[in-house]
Amino acid sequence: MKKNFLKCLNIRLKLTIWYSIMLMVIVALFSLFLYLLMFQTLEISERSFLQDFAYEVALRINISKDSKITISESHRIISSGAQIVVYSKNKKMIYSTSNLFAKSIKNIPLDTKVRMFELNGKEWLVYDQRIYDMKNNLIGWLRIGRPSSTRRIMNNLKNVIFLSIPIPFLIAVAGGYILAKKALKPIDDITTMARTIGHTDLSKRLNFPNTNDEIGRLALTFDEMLERLENAFKRERRFLSDASHELRTPLATIKALVEEALERNLTKDRYHQQLHYIYREILKMNKIISQLFMLSRCEEGNWPVDFEKINLKNMVEDVIEEMKEFALQKEVKLYHDCNKEIFIEGDQTLLTRLFINLIENAIKYNKKGGWVKTKVEELEHQIKITIEDSGIGIPEEDLPFIFNRFYRVDKARTTEGIGLGLSIVDWIVKIHKGRINVTSKIGIGSCFEIILPKEQKSTT
Numbered sequence: 001m002k003k004n005f006l007k008c009l010n011i012r013l014k015l016t017i018w019y020s021i022m023l024m025v026i027v028a029l030f031s032l033f034l035y036l037l038m039f040q041t042l043e044i045s046e047r048s049f050l051q052d053f054a055y056e057v058a059l060r061i062n063i064s065k066d067s068k069i070t071i072s073e074s075h076r077i078i079s080s081g082a083q084i085v086v087y088s089k090n091k092k093m094i095y096s097t098s099n100l101f102a103k104s105i106k107n108i109p110l111d112t113k114v115r116m117f118e119l120n121g122k123e124w125l126v127y128d129q130r131i132y133d134m135k136n137n138l139i140g141w142l143r144i145g146r147p148s149s150t151r152r153i154m155n156n157l158k159n160v161i162f163l164s165i166p167i168p169f170l171i172a173v174a175g176g177y178i179l180a181k182k183a184l185k186p187i188d189d190i191t192t193m194a195r196t197i198g199h200t201d202l203s204k205r206l207n208f209p210n211t212n213d214e215i216g217r218l219a220l221t222f223d224e225m226l227e228r229l230e231n232a233f234k235r236e237r238r239f240l241s242d243a244s245h246e247l248r249t250p251l252a253t254i255k256a257l258v259e260e261a262l263e264r265n266l267t268k269d270r271y272h273q274q275l276h277y278i279y280r281e282i283l284k285m286n287k288i289i290s291q292l293f294m295l296s297r298c299e300e301g302n303w304p305v306d307f308e309k310i311n312l313k314n315m316v317e318d319v320i321e322e323m324k325e326f327a328l329q330k331e332v333k334l335y336h337d338c339n340k341e342i343f344i345e346g347d348q349t350l351l352t353r354l355f356i357n358l359i360e361n362a363i364k365y366n367k368k369g370g371w372v373k374t375k376v377e378e379l380e381h382q383i384k385i386t387i388e389d390s391g392i393g394i395p396e397e398d399l400p401f402i403f404n405r406f407y408r409v410d411k412a413r414t415t416e417g418i419g420l421g422l423s424i425v426d427w428i429v430k431i432h433k434g435r436i437n438v439t440s441k442i443g444i445g446s447c448f449e450i451i452l453p454k455e456q457k458s459t460t
Helices: 002-008 010-060 074-079 099-102 150-164 166-195 213-262 270-302 312-330 348-364 394-400 421-431
Strands: 062-065 069-071 083-088 093-096 115-119 124-132 138-147 307-311 334-336 343-347 371-378 382-389 435-441 445-453
Touching: 002 312, 010 062, 010 124, 010 150, 062 083, 062 099, 062 138, 062 307, 069 074, 069 421, 083 334, 093 099, 093 334, 099 115, 138 166, 138 307, 166 312, 307 312, 307 348, 343 348, 343 445, 348 371, 348 421, 348 445, 371 421, 421 435
Parallel strands: 334 371
Antiparallel strands: 062 069, 083 093, 083 138, 115 124, 124 138, 307 343, 371 382, 382 445, 435 445
């Protein structure tokens, strides 16, 4: 019930409650400490005063051999409110200022301890002092009693404490509420501004003053999050737009081919040709979906990366062998410059995909009679991979964007391609803690230079 109640309260009230409780605990502990300190101080003071007073009175008492007593300055004793009883050295009472006092203390043994007893509903302190003559011989005992004011003073102090506690409590509640309201006002302002920002307009920012405190850092973090969300939404919209366009084209082709096959009486060879075209478009769609799936898993960190020792010379030769037929169709020559075995720690599948994508692009966007050169060099702690072609080249203004998803230098899309290959290459280079650099000139060709570390210190 208590937890549910606290959950229903806003932070301002919670802070006020906790602040008030903490202040009350501090006030209560301080009051208790003050009470105990005052009690101890008063008690010690009264006992010390009684002992000193008894010593002074004992010096003024003279007891003769026939037990006659003379007390000098007896008026001081009476005016102090004290009562005395004098005993002989045999502990027989020989003098008393009050019979009631004498009767009340008759059962208290004579010793040098300060004792407390009750008389007429009041607390009294009593102390016994030995009486000596001029030769320091014991001639009797003095018992002196005095009303104790400790309880009365402590009761008054207790009443003052109990009556004064509500005042700081009310001040704490009011002050705590005002302070909490003032401290949380910037959060209310941030909340109000944040509510005006919708998913359709993520370009807005809080633009909260940089106060360099918790609130300022919260607002800055919120603005940074909005920027990331805006970029993510932009990428998503661009991704959906490009993906739908890329998938719509092969689907439209398949639809047209199927409609033609259904509506017309085609020859067997024509049907076979139609099926071949459909199969080609299906392969294209399958490639788009596979690369989309790969990129999605890579960006989410779900792609399994298995680093192992790899012979790059053999890997590049295998990829070039696989690309020979495609290069032959495009009338492009392939060259490979790697005369020795070079080893690297990397993921076999991903690095193979890297070479396939780059060499395939170099062939695809090349000229008839062109060439593609692949070179692998071993540096001290790194491997340098260079893939150069004599293709159509990439405009300088497009170079910063070629690794973006679905980005096509050919805006008219007259050449084959879906614009995902280089995005995958970029991710593979990053996962291997490497870097990639591209230089290109229109009509002359492009050069992709990749630097990868020989060893991976940690796997991801």
